[in-house]
Amino acid sequence: MIEGMARGESFAARIWRNTWRGFGVKWAFAWIGLLAFAAVFAPFLANSMPLLIARHGQISAPVLKYLSVEDVCLLGAAGWLALVWRLRLSGRRLWSVLLFGGAATLGLALCFVRPPALVIYDDFRGPEFADADWRLMPLIPYAPTDYLRDVGGAGLQAPFAGGGPVHWMGTEENGADVCSRMIHASRISLSIGFIASGIALAIGIVVGGLMGYFSGWVDILGMRLVEIFEDIPTLFLLLTFVAFFGRSLYMMMVIIGVTSWSGYARYVRTEFLKLRKQDFVQAAVASGLPLPSILFRHMLPNGVAPLLVALSFGVAGAILAEATLSFLGLGVVDAPSWGQMLDQAVKSSTFNWWMAVFPGGAIFMTVFAYNVIGEAFRDAIDPKLLGKAE
């Protein structure tokens, strides 16, 4: 066991190495990476505004002018993550950089980003900009809510059909480009998956950790709380809230998060109950270390591995929940989402395959990818397999 091991390799690095082995995992990470790329750079990938336009000898970038607060926040977050990864920060510095960077980006975006309230997509195609010397358009030159009224508003076009502009994945019944909508919808799927699961994870770790470490009365009360929350049907609660408070993506994230932490709490509790008796935790107690250090430094990192597995399945579940809700017609109205697009496919009088296959395929691939990653984590942390591998 000692000989073949790289020197100084941490436990986390070893698990990561074992996870990264299979072909399926690489594929799954590639798909998630592609989605993340599409989500972050959506306005630059699919937009009706030109990236650059030269007019009367002046070059301007209209796409920047129309960036929304959310666009800027996403770009900023991606930038900070890339920086942290580049500098190989870890531990406290990593979290402080991420928190500070995130807060600063959000603050700046809220103060200074003021996109025009009225967006007229036709403008840049219209006569006003016809005299431009040259223009650089995004890969897909249509915004997701650009209904192409100026082009004729044909509506419902199959991919590559008709003589007009080319639509790679066709158009929906209002005439918007499906491919553009797919790209922008990846944001909702990714963010709901991560934020809802993040909320659930945070609650689960705190409640489960307290239950596991203190046991006794805290455990008994905590378990009853877990059971109560397990009995709440997420989907019906979501339907009720949508009916009373209207549709909001953020509300959906919070509700999914608040109702799905019980699984994480159970995992953390079991791990902590087991770890509490471990010699190295006893040694930490005997050394007189303060409680937060015992809980978060000595116990949590050793009990977090099963959580990763649960987390990847949880992300998939949250994505499905949002898709289901949107499919039922109760999702977000103003932004496209994959579930909502599927709903459109069904509602139409004729069956239009391109409106079902692309969003359905994307949902399938994403959920599948998260499940594959979850499986790989599970195999990697299995002590029996680890023993065999070393």
Add this chain to the structure above:
Amino acid sequence: MSDIGLSENGLYGAGHALLSVRNLSTDLRADGRVVNAARQVSFDIMPGETFCLVGESGSGKSVTALSIMRLLPPDIASHPSGEILFAGRDVLNMPEEDLRHLRGGSIAMIFQEPMTSLNPVLSIGEQISEAVQLHHPALSPLEVEARTLAALEQVQIPGAAERMRDYPHQLSGGQRQRVMIAMALACEPKLLIADEPTTALDVTVQAGILELLHDLQQRTGMSMLFITHDFAVVAQIAQRVGVMRHGHLVEVGPCGEVLRNPRHAYTRQLLAALPENLAKPVAFTPLQAANLDAAGSLPEPLVTIRELQVWFPVRKGLLKRTVDYVRAVDGVSLDVEAGCIVALVGESGCGKTTLGRALLQLERPTGGSVRLGGRELCGLSARELRPLRRGMQMVFQDPQSSLNPRLLVETALTEPMRAHGIGVNQEERIELAARVLERVQLSRDYLWRYPHEFSGGQRQRIGLARALAVNPDFIVCDEITSALDVSVQAGILQLLLSLRAEQRLTLLFITHNISVVEYLSDRTVVMYRGKVVEQGETGQVCGEPRHEYTKQLLAAAPRLRL
């Protein structure tokens, strides 16, 4: 089958040996790497003989035993050279059908861990009768039962007729090992392979099992291949011995010959590392040292325990009412003088570990008092205890689980220092940690490694370094050498003695090994069923024990004096 085998003996020229292993090499494959677990091993076992394979962990003794029964998984293990002849028949090239007859029929095996080798959902009677039925299919159910009973009586289980319906969890460790032996012997094997069968057992139980094996061998005339790491057991049971190291059989010979005049340097080294053979440094008398401190009266002992109780409630019924208590520690009083090494001896379950943990308030005592340096510890809250923990530390038994696998050695050593405000900044603490590592004879570069990169002995030194890092007055060592090989154990014991001489460390050393007690400690405390039955100077307790239990313990402990 065996008749043919015996008649072929002469043909193969294997003499009269029952088992003959010739130039056996065993390779184990894992993840593209090949480990030469055994290399060119040759030995013979005569009928009715006991052959001991002895060696430290990883020396290839178990692998060799498993190869003889061909129990190694064929996709992992291969034999590039060698042959195994059992009663003249080639085991390595035997068809699967014959192999099945061989296993359990002519060769039986018992394992180290009696807890896991029995099926927990079947009664022991059912398990033994299954073995009986398998080998004598013609017997009627009544006859099978009679044979099962006889088998249990043969291994001297008291009240065998009633115990037949018991399940494994109702038996003690020694009784389970006896049941395992009964199952192995139900088919009257010619060779019994015993793989460390007494390692997990207490010494008094071990003595009983060894005696039983000896008796059974006398009665049935079977041969025995006995695998152990303990030379004292070898001296008791073996007729011939083979010493293994790194897969090589370095020395084979008659037991007395090998133990008294070892020819190979490694054998000599192993024998010299036994605690009873270690050169004891100049005796240190803490009482005299204490006398020098205070001219008048003796100073108060560093640790004073009075009437300490740790009772665990036994709850039963719907309302979980407390019906009784498990008295793990029941009214223990003892003193530990500063600079003294006190050994706490007893068998498993006697409460010695609980006492050690209760002393440090890791387990809250239900009664009594513990004073450390004049300060009462019982009844303090976790918060009040935290600053006091600097003065008392613990080293744990299992080097695998006592270090956090996620943290660098540096973090493990400096974190307690920071918690107790030792060192002005991290640089200074790292320097202190490096010096502590050097004191336990490890390189300071080891600060930047993770626990899984170290061997068991090194980890135990790191555990000791962690305890020493906060410069405590008092350390509880809970069986810290019992998971280690003898040569590694010798290093740790010598280190403890030198540390004590350097800085007047006070130790409570919990162990079950009498030889270690005699080597290391100034005073000895013997525990039995939660109570202290005898305490005094080590020479007196081990030399002229007064209590009946101490006498029994000392008589059962296998010792090898050369």
